[in-house]
Amino acid sequence: MLLLNLFLEFLKVGTFxxxxxMSTLPYIYEMAKNTHWITEERITNLISVSQVTPGPxxxxxxxxxxxxxxxxxxxxxxxxxxVIPAIxxxxxxxxxxxxxxxxxxxxEIIIIIRAATLSIIITSSASIFKIAFLNNSEIINxxxxxxxxxxxxxxxxxxxxYISxxxxxxSIFLxxxxxxxxxxxxx
Numbered sequence: 001m002l003l004l005n006l007f008l009e010f011l012k013v014g015t016f017x018x019x020x021x022m023s024t025l026p027y028i029y030e031m032a033k034n035t036h037w038i039t040e041e042r043i044t045n046l047i048s049v050s051q052v053t054p055g056p057x058x059x060x061x062x063x064x065x066x067x068x069x070x071x072x073x074x075x076x077x078x079x080x081x082x083v084i085p086a087i088x089x090x091x092x093x094x095x096x097x098x099x100x101x102x103x104x105x106x107x108e109i110i111i112i113i114r115a116a117t118l119s120i121i122i123t124s125s126a127s128i129f130k131i132a133f134l135n136n137s138e139i140i141n142x143x144x145x146x147x148x149x150x151x152x153x154x155x156x157x158x159x160x161x162y163i164s165x166x167x168x169x170x171s172i173f174l175x176x177x178x179x180x181x182x183x184x185x186x187x
Contacts, residue, residue, distance in 0.1 A: 002070055003077055009035065010062050010081035018113050021050070021057035022125070028061055037065045048175070058082050156181060 009031045017024040025043070032038045038046075043061060050060040062078030070077070093100070100106045160174050 003074065005035070006066055006069060006074055007077050007081040010058070010066075010078045011084065013058050013062075014082040015085040017058065024056070024058040028058060037069055048179075056082075 013024050013027040013031070017027060025047070028038075028043055029040060032040055032043060038061070046061050046064060047057055050057045053060055059079050059082055062082050063075045066074030066076070066078035068074075156178060160178055163169060164171065164174055
């Protein structure tokens with residue numbers, strides 16, 4: 001039964017996620033709340049790790065969740081469930097690409113999907129922001145807001161943003177430097 005649940009949850013993630021890795025996050029956060037297979041904080045940490053490992057965020061998280069809950073078979077089931085919808089969807093698009101490329105109604109649907117995807121990505125980013133930059137992601141009230149802010153994370157984020165925009169440094173190197181810096185300041 002657990003394998004079936006893993007399969008169905010990651011099938012849902014793969015089926016309804018349009019727009020890349022960040023658009024999968026609301027579904028993964030919802031899955032975390034409903035199943036308790038993984039915590040929100042762990043998801044945020046895995047997003048960081050996923051930036052330096054190959055593959056989509058959901059596949060990386062699926063590998064961890066599947067392995068944690070059911071070993072190697074669980075990891076394979078999660079990844080298979082995640083990619084099946086994309087394989088089917090791309091097969092259908094390939095088959096009918098010339099016909100649907102010029103269809104106005106299909107193009108209008110794609111525009112709506114883009115807008116919905118953007119709002120999903122913004123929502124995911126807000127969740128990640130809350131976990132990454134606030135010391136306590138559970139309780140936010142204006143009286144203790146200054147205490148809740150993780151100034152070191154904000155400072156590091158600004159520095160890395162500046163370097164990535166103004167210097168030609170590989171993003172993997174920046175992520176490794178960020179991890180080292182974060183490890184040093186948290187000793």
